[in-house]
Each structure stands twice: as structure tokens, then as C-alpha cells.
Amino acid sequence: MGRQPCCDKVGLKRGPWTIDEDHKLMNFILNNGIQCWRMVPKLAGLLRCGKSCRLRWINYLRPDLKRGALSESEENQIIQLHARLGNRWSKIASHFPGRTDNEIKNHWNTRIKKRIKFNGLDPLTHLPVEQEEKIEDKIETIPESNLQKEEENETLDVTATVNNKAKRDDPEMDEKEKEVNTNSDETNELLKNYEMLCGSLDVDLWIDQEDNTFNTCSPSFSREDSLNPSIGESSTAKEDSLQQWGFDSVYSMLSWDGFNALEQELFLMENSQ
DNA sequence: AAATAACTCAACCGCAGATGC
DNA sequence: CGCATCTGCGGTTGAGTTATT
Numbered sequence: 001m002g003r004q005p006c007c008d009k010v011g012l013k014r015g016p017w018t019i020d021e022d023h024k025l026m027n028f029i030l031n032n033g034i035q036c037w038r039m040v041p042k043l044a045g046l047l048r049c050g051k052s053c054r055l056r057w058i059n060y061l062r063p064d065l066k067r068g069a070l071s072e073s074e075e076n077q078i079i080q081l082h083a084r085l086g087n088r089w090s091k092i093a094s095h096f097p098g099r100t101d102n103e104i105k106n107h108w109n110t111r112i113k114k115r116i117k118f119n120g121l122d123p124l125t126h127l128p129v130e131q132e133e134k135i136e137d138k139i140e141t142i143p144e145s146n147l148q149k150e151e152e153n154e155t156l157d158v159t160a161t162v163n164n165k166a167k168r169d170d171p172e173m174d175e176k177e178k179e180v181n182t183n184s185d186e187t188n189e190l191l192k193n194y195e196m197l198c199g200s201l202d203v204d205l206w207i208d209q210e211d212n213t214f215n216t217c218s219p220s221f222s223r224e225d226s227l228n229p230s231i232g233e234s235s236t237a238k239e240d241s242l243q244q245w246g247f248d249s250v251y252s253m254l255s256w257d258g259f260n261a262l263e264q265e266l267f268l269m270e271n272s273q
Numbered sequence: 274a275a276a277t278a279a280c281t282c283a284a285c286c287g288c289a290g291a292t293g294c
Numbered sequence: 295c296g297c298a299t300c301t302g303c304g305g306t307t308g309a310g311t312t313a314t315t
Contacts, residue, residue: 087304109305
């Protein structure tokens, strides 16, 4: 028997969410928390699959979501993180409280990529395009006899990479050590490229990070940040998003019966994941 | 004003890892 | 240990919006 789909798709609704559906999901989660996404649509009375509910909650309904455009400094941080982490959007997003991986991924694909290309860098490798072209030219002009040597060297490189990967995948090795190992000279070089690109960034600050955090954007998320609409740049946008459910402000939403305790539970639940 | 192109972003899909039985 | 199921992630799609011709 093959693997079953995550949900029975017959009779389930797809496409954009209606305000009524949002309201149902929001209401259910705030009152009951999240035990099992598969059960959420059934219990909340929604004709959606659990996966869809989860996505909607994470990307749109969570009360602590920060809305509005990403600032230039946030963009710069995304670029630097991408140079270190690659397309690991959830890891990158974890450095931006209130931002979702989907949002950052979209922003990268639609805007930052262009900005990087415009500045003469390859968004995949983060290397200057000219440098890449030279490498390609070099490969093209290598005599046949030398190609075998190159391949052998490459094999060695691959072996080294595999060894490094095995080391990284070793469950005995803690996160910090992994980070140190991945902060190679190559990364150092990339960061210096970005220092030139982005301006006055303290490269050493990034390289010396042992706790995988950044001074300019602390991942520690204050409860007050999520509750106090006066904090943060996007309070207006946040209020706009609340008004679609009939809340005038974050405060009026928080006065909803039993919300405060549940919100705290949710907050703790999210942090423990 | 209409047609078309370009852009944005919410939502979907499929896969892989984690977990439980 | 193997299998089924659940969850989370990254890639992709396409509808809606905005800009351009």
C-alpha cells in the first residue's frame, strides 16, 4: 500500500481563504491551541486540509506576525544569511521575529535577487559574475590532458565535502561546532564581498558569531513586542490585519475571553518547537 | 481606455525527516 | 526493524495587481 495523501482531497476547498474561514481557524486555535493539524479543520468546521490550515496560520493569521515591507537593513541581513545558509529559508526566517519563511523566500525571489544581480553578483553563489565567467573560461580552455587531473582534484574535493557533510550530520556534534565548521574561508570571502556591497558592516561580527544570533536583530522575541502595537514599525499594518476580523486593535483582540492564557501557551509552544 | 507585460505573493505540491506503533 | 503517518521545508504555480505601451 502506497503512502496516503496528507488529507482526503475529495470535497475539500482550495484556493484563497475567505474572512469567514480565517475567523473560524483563528477562533479555534486561540481557544484550543494546536494539538494535531490534521484534526484542526474537522474540529474547526473547515473544509480544508490540515496542511492548508497550518500554512494559513503560520503565514497569515499568527498574532505576532510582522507585516509591511522589509527594510533595507533586513534585506542586507537576509543577503548575508543566505550567503551562509543558502536556501534554508526557515533558518533565515528564524532570525527575523514576526517574518515567515515564505515571505522571505518571496522577497528574495522577487526583489533581492534582482538587487544582487544589479550589483554584479550571482545570487546563487554570491560571487562576482566576472569572477564566475573567468572560472568558466578557464574550464573551457583547459587542455584535454589536464581535464583528468582536474576531475581527480574534484573527486578529492567531493570526498572532502562528503567528509565534512558526514561530520556536520554527526548527531554527536553540537550546533555550535557545526556553525564553526561551516564558517569557511569561502564564507569569509563572501561576507567581505557583501561588506563592500552593503556598506559599513562589521564582518568580524558575523564571523565570530558563536551563538548564531545577530546583534542587530535579536531572535529573542519579547512578549511585549507581540502585544504592544506601539512597538515596531508595522503596527498600523498589524492593526489593519486585525480589523479584517472585526478587531479595532491588538488590545481589543486580547480582551477576547481566555485569550491571554492561550496566547501565552501558544507563545511557549512555538518557542519550544 | 484597452491591451499587454511584468510583478507580487498566497497557496499548493512533493519530498524528507521525525515520530509512533 | 519496518511501516504508516504527521509535520515542516523548499520549489513552484497562478491569480490578482500594477506598470507600460
